[in-house]
Amino acid sequence: xxIKQSSIDRxxxxxxxxxxxxxxxxxxxxxxxxxxxxxxxxxxxDGEPVDFLYFVLEGSVELSAGWxxxxxxxxxxxxxxxxxxxAVVMESDALMSATTLERSExxxxxxxxxxxxxxENAQFSFAVSEELAACYRGLVRAIKNHKLRDSxxxxxxxxxxxxxxxxxxxxxxxxxxxxxxxxxxxxxxxNLSRAFAKLNKQGVSVSGxxxxxxxxxxxKRLARPAPTIDNHYKQSxxxxxxxxxxxxxGGHGTETDAIY
Amino acid sequence: xxIKQSSIDRxxxxxxxxxxxxxxxxxxxxxxxxxxxxxxxxxxxDGEPVDFLYFVLEGSVELSAGWxxxxxxxxxxxxxxxxxxxAVVMESDALMSATTLERSExxxxxxxxxxxxxxENAQFSFAVSEELAACYRGLVRAIKNHKLRDSxxxxxxxxxxxxxxxxxxxxxxxxxxxxxxxxxxxxxxxNLSRAFAKLNKQGVSVSGxxxxxxxxxxxKRLARPAPTIDNHYKQSxxxxxxxxxxxxxGGHGTETDAIY
DNA sequence: CGTTTAGTTGAGCATGCTCAACGGTCGTGG
DNA sequence: CCACGACCGTTGAGCATGCTCAACTAAACG
Numbered sequence: 001x002x003i004k005q006s007s008i009d010r011x012x013x014x015x016x017x018x019x020x021x022x023x024x025x026x027x028x029x030x031x032x033x034x035x036x037x038x039x040x041x042x043x044x045x046d047g048e049p050v051d052f053l054y055f056v057l058e059g060s061v062e063l064s065a066g067w068x069x070x071x072x073x074x075x076x077x078x079x080x081x082x083x084x085x086x087a088v089v090m091e092s093d094a095l096m097s098a099t100t101l102e103r104s105e106x107x108x109x110x111x112x113x114x115x116x117x118x119x120e121n122a123q124f125s126f127a128v129s130e131e132l133a134a135c136y137r138g139l140v141r142a143i144k145n146h147k148l149r150d151s152x153x154x155x156x157x158x159x160x161x162x163x164x165x166x167x168x169x170x171x172x173x174x175x176x177x178x179x180x181x182x183x184x185x186x187x188x189x190x191n192l193s194r195a196f197a198k199l200n201k202q203g204v205s206v207s208g209x210x211x212x213x214x215x216x217x218x219x220k221r222l223a224r225p226a227p228t229i230d231n232h233y234k235q236s237x238x239x240x241x242x243x244x245x246x247x248x249x250g251g252h253g254t255e256t257d258a259i260y
Numbered sequence: 261x262x263i264k265q266s267s268i269d270r271x272x273x274x275x276x277x278x279x280x281x282x283x284x285x286x287x288x289x290x291x292x293x294x295x296x297x298x299x300x301x302x303x304x305x306d307g308e309p310v311d312f313l314y315f316v317l318e319g320s321v322e323l324s325a326g327w328x329x330x331x332x333x334x335x336x337x338x339x340x341x342x343x344x345x346x347a348v349v350m351e352s353d354a355l356m357s358a359t360t361l362e363r364s365e366x367x368x369x370x371x372x373x374x375x376x377x378x379x380e381n382a383q384f385s386f387a388v389s390e391e392l393a394a395c396y397r398g399l400v401r402a403i404k405n406h407k408l409r410d411s412x413x414x415x416x417x418x419x420x421x422x423x424x425x426x427x428x429x430x431x432x433x434x435x436x437x438x439x440x441x442x443x444x445x446x447x448x449x450x451n452l453s454r455a456f457a458k459l460n461k462q463g464v465s466v467s468g469x470x471x472x473x474x475x476x477x478x479x480k481r482l483a484r485p486a487p488t489i490d491n492h493y494k495q496s497x498x499x500x501x502x503x504x505x506x507x508x509x510g511g512h513g514t515e516t517d518a519i520y
Numbered sequence: 521c522g523t524t525t526a527g528t529t530g531a532g533c534a535t536g537c538t539c540a541a542c543g544g545t546c547g548t549g550g
Numbered sequence: 551c552c553a554c555g556a557c558c559g560t561t562g563a564g565c566a567t568g569c570t571c572a573a574c575t576a577a578a579c580g
Contacts, residue, residue: 450569
């Protein structure tokens with residue numbers, strides 16, 4: 001086997017693999033290999049054929065797309081996430097580019113292995129359908145977030161989501177540089193600054209990548225998080241192990257960090 | 261059987277059903293029924309549980325979502341299209357509302373029937389995965405269309421896509437009221453008017469729902485349609501029957517009319 | 521004929537972007 | 551140890567895109 005057992009273990013319990021038989025799993029990952037890339041490596045280009053399903057095991061990967069000299073960030077993936085599943089299932093070209101934001105460990109499994117496992121096993125195929133459905137719904141949420149909220153509201157909701165993920169503390173650490181966060185939220189770095197400034201009234205104070213919350217209720221009143229847009233609702237279920245497959249999922253793969 | 265054979269026939273050759281066995285198909289559609297709704301009927305509400313997979317057989321259906329008194333149109337479906345597949349696969353709540361735009365014939369099949377067919381047959385399950393992957397990719401295209409293009413560019417590309425669908429003629433008929441088209445393209449009716457006016461320079465002239473093209477090359481130069489955003493490229497393949505599953509597909513189901 | 525509705529046009533405004541200047545931090549090299 | 555440069559982040563000014571509101575036209579329908 002060309003990949004470390006530890007890597008296998010890490011994806012074994014992720015999303016669509018976690019309930020399949022060992023034999024199906026073995027088929028699906030046959031020919032997989034692990035690779036480490038430096039920061040700024042382009043793994044995938046918009047419009048090019050896709051031969052592998054990717055898993056981010058360490059580091060982070062940005063998914064983006066461009067047109068006519070404009071560029072937009074679609075998502076940022078952190079461990080453990082998959083990406084480009086849809087293109088692999090359809091055997092077609094990528095619709096977005098993927099670039100490492102830092103030194104990253106990536107597991108690549110041949111598309112044909114995955115498809116073979118799907119064709120051979122209905123349970124597994126169903127699980128992949130569920131994963132794709134969850135990704136689809138993540139995208140729908142992202143579109144709604146983007147079209148129905150202005151930049152300040154998106155930031156406010158991002159912060160509320162992050163507090164939910166970070167133990168509901170009165171203080172969180174931003175997981176990205178602010179420029180990256182701005183891209184994620186669909187705004188310029190300048191406007192992110194201004195959005196943070198506006199949230200002062202709601203008791204939000206920033207220094208470096210630490211954000212403190214003085215008036216969480218006021219922030220939530222502005223953010224007005226909604227179950228049909230945001231995905232941090234069943235947080236309490238995380239503890240008892242009954243979390244739905246959909247929980248905390250982005251639009252592109254498991255454990256995706258907030259979209260836009 | 262509670263539904264007319266003609267309705268069955270119409271979905272038998274659509275997307276994920278067209279290559280499955282009769283027995284699988286029979287399982288999938290067991291308990292299905294056909295219903296006709298007047299204009300303005302709400303079929304599905306944002307946040308409510310979903311029990312059926314829907315097919316639009318006649319008329320048209322708008323998918324929309326709202327938050328804090330804002331509303332946005334996500335897609336408009338025309339025959340023959342499916343919708344809400346992702347929620348059915350995951351047995352979860354709808355993320356968008358569905359409303360008839362006119363008197364419409366809708367076929368509803370119980371979610372459990374579909375899921376049972378998927379669990380029993382890997383081929384079928386794979387086909388559903390392909391459908392979901394295609395829907396996902398339609399949404400990615402929609403997001404890119406929306407974030408990378410301004411309103412005039414979106415209209416220009418919409419028009420180019422429509423000409424491709426309408427025989428590449430120098431004149432097309434708009435399939436919707438302009439207010440509906442505006443919602444579809446993510447702008448106000450006022451701005452749609454202005455966008456049409458701007459396209460005068462590119463030889464576009466409108467009267468009623470007839471749009472004529474004087475300088476198709478100029479329009480295309482402005483629109484700059486791209487294979488990774490627009491989906492009218494493999495048009496030629498339609499004729500020889502080798503059209504990819506993905507062709508002319510929107511983000512929410514088969515035969516969806518342009519998203520955004 | 522009025523009445524209604526779709527569409528257009530104009531004026532003013534809001535959100536968000538660009539460009540430019542400036543401050544603060546960190547790492548490097550003198 | 552300090553000086554310098556590179557880079558991130560912030561702030562301000564001006565501009566562009568798109569929205570709202572209102573008036574007006576034209577076609578459809580009673």
